[in-house]
Amino acid sequence: MPNLVVLLFGEFKRIVEYKIAAASIVVALIWIGVLYLTEAPDITFFFPLLLFLDGTSMAILMVGVTIFFEKQEGSLRTILVTPISKTDYLLTKILITVSASVLTLVLLYIYAVIFKPVSLNFFALLGAVMLVSLFHSLVGFILSYYSKDFTSLLMNMFVYTLAFMIPTMLEHFNLLAHNLFSKLLYLAPTKAAITLLYASAGTISSGELIYALLYLVIGSALLFIYALKHFDSFAAREGGV
Amino acid sequence: MFQVKNLTYKYPRNQANTIKGLDFEIRQGEIFGLLGPSGVGKSTTQKIMVRLLTNYRGEIYYRNRDLITYDKDYYQEIGVGFEVPVHFSKLTAEENIAFFKKLYHNKADTDTLMKRLGIYDDRKKKVSEFSKGMKIRLNFVRAMLNNPVMLFLDEPTIGLDPANARILKNLIKEYREQGGTILLSTHLMNDVDELCDRVAFMVDGQIAEIDTPQNLKRKYGKSTVEVEYVKDSSLVKTAFNLETISSDNLFFELVRREKIISIHSNETTLDDIFIKVTGVESYA
Numbered sequence: 001m002p003n004l005v006v007l008l009f010g011e012f013k014r015i016v017e018y019k020i021a022a023a024s025i026v027v028a029l030i031w032i033g034v035l036y037l038t039e040a041p042d043i044t045f046f047f048p049l050l051l052f053l054d055g056t057s058m059a060i061l062m063v064g065v066t067i068f069f070e071k072q073e074g075s076l077r078t079i080l081v082t083p084i085s086k087t088d089y090l091l092t093k094i095l096i097t098v099s100a101s102v103l104t105l106v107l108l109y110i111y112a113v114i115f116k117p118v119s120l121n122f123f124a125l126l127g128a129v130m131l132v133s134l135f136h137s138l139v140g141f142i143l144s145y146y147s148k149d150f151t152s153l154l155m156n157m158f159v160y161t162l163a164f165m166i167p168t169m170l171e172h173f174n175l176l177a178h179n180l181f182s183k184l185l186y187l188a189p190t191k192a193a194i195t196l197l198y199a200s201a202g203t204i205s206s207g208e209l210i211y212a213l214l215y216l217v218i219g220s221a222l223l224f225i226y227a228l229k230h231f232d233s234f235a236a237r238e239g240g241v
Numbered sequence: 242m243f244q245v246k247n248l249t250y251k252y253p254r255n256q257a258n259t260i261k262g263l264d265f266e267i268r269q270g271e272i273f274g275l276l277g278p279s280g281v282g283k284s285t286t287q288k289i290m291v292r293l294l295t296n297y298r299g300e301i302y303y304r305n306r307d308l309i310t311y312d313k314d315y316y317q318e319i320g321v322g323f324e325v326p327v328h329f330s331k332l333t334a335e336e337n338i339a340f341f342k343k344l345y346h347n348k349a350d351t352d353t354l355m356k357r358l359g360i361y362d363d364r365k366k367k368v369s370e371f372s373k374g375m376k377i378r379l380n381f382v383r384a385m386l387n388n389p390v391m392l393f394l395d396e397p398t399i400g401l402d403p404a405n406a407r408i409l410k411n412l413i414k415e416y417r418e419q420g421g422t423i424l425l426s427t428h429l430m431n432d433v434d435e436l437c438d439r440v441a442f443m444v445d446g447q448i449a450e451i452d453t454p455q456n457l458k459r460k461y462g463k464s465t466v467e468v469e470y471v472k473d474s475s476l477v478k479t480a481f482n483l484e485t486i487s488s489d490n491l492f493f494e495l496v497r498r499e500k501i502i503s504i505h506s507n508e509t510t511l512d513d514i515f516i517k518v519t520g521v522e523s524y525a
Contacts, residue, residue: 001343003344006340006343006344010340013332013336013340014331014332017331073327073328073329074323074325074326074327074328075327075328075329077323077325077327078321078323078327078328078341078383080293081291081293081316081319081321082316082341082344082345083314083315083316083317083344083345084313084344085313232295233253235293236288236293
């Protein structure tokens, strides 16, 4: 059995045993609760927003938590001296995180289709969720590399939320509509993420769609290269006898 | 097995070298002790040898091939035993071992190992329910599960009761008898004395002494025998040179005529050598 498959099965088993999968499902149920409480007859506007919150913060947190557990228990030390490549290690966590985001999408979409009218292209949404989750799982790696413990990971996440997520949402709800601010926001990955997710509702221009796609695809590639390159120093710091 | 030549390493954020020109070899089938107080570069040396640090200067040859040319398959051949627990605590011992075992081509008979170490009956328990000693024994199973040809062990008996420490030391000796090679790092000089074929004492990133424990004891010990006896109701101590004692008539006269209380050779211990060479007291 290829080592990537072994790692994927192992990671899946661990997110179940460590209740990370359960927490992820609970969060999805909370999003369903939000949809239930939404009084708007058409939830097309809210739906991508919930996926935005899930695909960004939950993806960062999921990667961060699994690495944190491995660091805390010392299992990371022994993983680092096994015949697995660093690419396999990164891919395992990315694939599991993206799968969790897709599961959330599926649960929300099923609820929406049955109980609330929604006008979204599921497959566009699926692609968007996967790309946003991929990008942010890599952000999770970078933040974990530079976080000494779980508290410092949460602090780093807080900084990311403050710097990127909150401004993006403020602008999205037209609470901050200054022209310069709106233009500067195109530098933020969260702007690209929310743009791509709303593309499934057909409410954005093709120019914005191309911007969001390019940003997240190229950004993910660059982050992956960065995560690979800095994995060795992370391994040297966390591993060893 | 390993040839280390003029090994130097500096951590990126440090100004000074942590490892300052190490030269040593580890021969196939021997237990080589790497000793020294904390912070002298033992861990860094081992991190380099298990390929966690790669940007070193100098040369390291593993099985006559430059270590730098090995890829992840290097880990197929080595086993690393840690001092601290390194398992997924919410999985059972059996699940932990099964997961890691799948990553290797060679697979050891881990059931037998677990039986020998007394943790087989607890294999279906979660590791979080294990005592510290059980986790340490499980660490050893983890290190051995690929039938490694080279084993790195860090304080393998720390946290074990004497009976389990004995079992583990016997397993280490059996591994050597079967041709295995070990780099052992420990502060327990009794373990070093019992297990190591050769030892190196590290001080400030360099090797201060390297030899067999026996030769080091000879070098640092007093080659005398001290006899305690009673003479005229008082206790008297006399020392004899060990090398000339067989022809020393005074010694034999004394043993024949006086009431001997004790006879001690003044052979030094590895603890004393550790303190002399490194300037720091060991734990045991």
